[in-house]
Amino acid sequence: MAVNRPFRRTVRQFSSGSYADSGQSRYILHPKYSMDGAHYVRALKIIQKDLFSLFDFIEPSNVNLQSYSFRTHELLMRTCIEIEANFKAILSENGYAKNGNWNINDYKRVETSHFLSSYYVEIPVWREGPWTIRPFEDWTAEGRPEWYQAYNAAKHDRHTAFPKANFENLLKAVCGLVVLISSQFRNEDFSRRSSFLIIGDLGDGFEDSTAGFFRIKYPKDIPQELRYDFSWQALEKEADPFENFAF
Numbered sequence: 001m002a003v004n005r006p007f008r009r010t011v012r013q014f015s016s017g018s019y020a021d022s023g024q025s026r027y028i029l030h031p032k033y034s035m036d037g038a039h040y041v042r043a044l045k046i047i048q049k050d051l052f053s054l055f056d057f058i059e060p061s062n063v064n065l066q067s068y069s070f071r072t073h074e075l076l077m078r079t080c081i082e083i084e085a086n087f088k089a090i091l092s093e094n095g096y097a098k099n100g101n102w103n104i105n106d107y108k109r110v111e112t113s114h115f116l117s118s119y120y121v122e123i124p125v126w127r128e129g130p131w132t133i134r135p136f137e138d139w140t141a142e143g144r145p146e147w148y149q150a151y152n153a154a155k156h157d158r159h160t161a162f163p164k165a166n167f168e169n170l171l172k173a174v175c176g177l178v179v180l181i182s183s184q185f186r187n188e189d190f191s192r193r194s195s196f197l198i199i200g201d202l203g204d205g206f207e208d209s210t211a212g213f214f215r216i217k218y219p220k221d222i223p224q225e226l227r228y229d230f231s232w233q234a235l236e237k238e239a240d241p242f243e244n245f246a247f
Helices: 024-029 037-055 070-093 110-114 146-156 158-164 167-185
Strands: 120-123 131-133 215-217
Touching (some): 037 167, 070 110, 070 167, 110 167, 120 167, 146 158, 167 215
Antiparallel strands (some): 120 131
């Protein structure tokens, strides 16, 4: 049996296989779906803008992946802090309570609800051709993504671990943030032109992401019994049409 109510801050494939399902994805705009979703989308856009500024000095190319500087370190720190903020928002708004400090073991729970390891992100502007990344590919096998380990190392011992805050780990972290935002808000940017239109479809399974530069491929193999199957036209009349995911 499929899921008959959407979970908070959780984008998911419908029984039809689509993520839009003829306008059913309007649940994302309901005020009970998330607290200040636009705030999190805006943070991604600012990080993306600063990444573009970095591209003025580091050419997006394989030969520069190990490049590092105070600028790559700074942006890696900010990106991963924003990733942690999104994890906490997903967990807390779904009723997950934690005594003490949050850590990777808490954040890993989001894999069960959002299927993060199945998302692909494409960086379209790359000297050797578009570069495709699965930022959470090693989420389950290794326990934490390599780029997240690099962030922790460079945060706690910047001098020794400074080279870990390199261009490659920064790009993978930004792609991780793109996945997290997309898995909550799809391509919604909460602007006045909000439309859910899919643009830039080249027939390769990728869609334009929320911030418009990165392209994203959503999981297409979610088990049928875990997909959404509801009439949003009926649910949206309720005061609170959402359920908490049991983390």
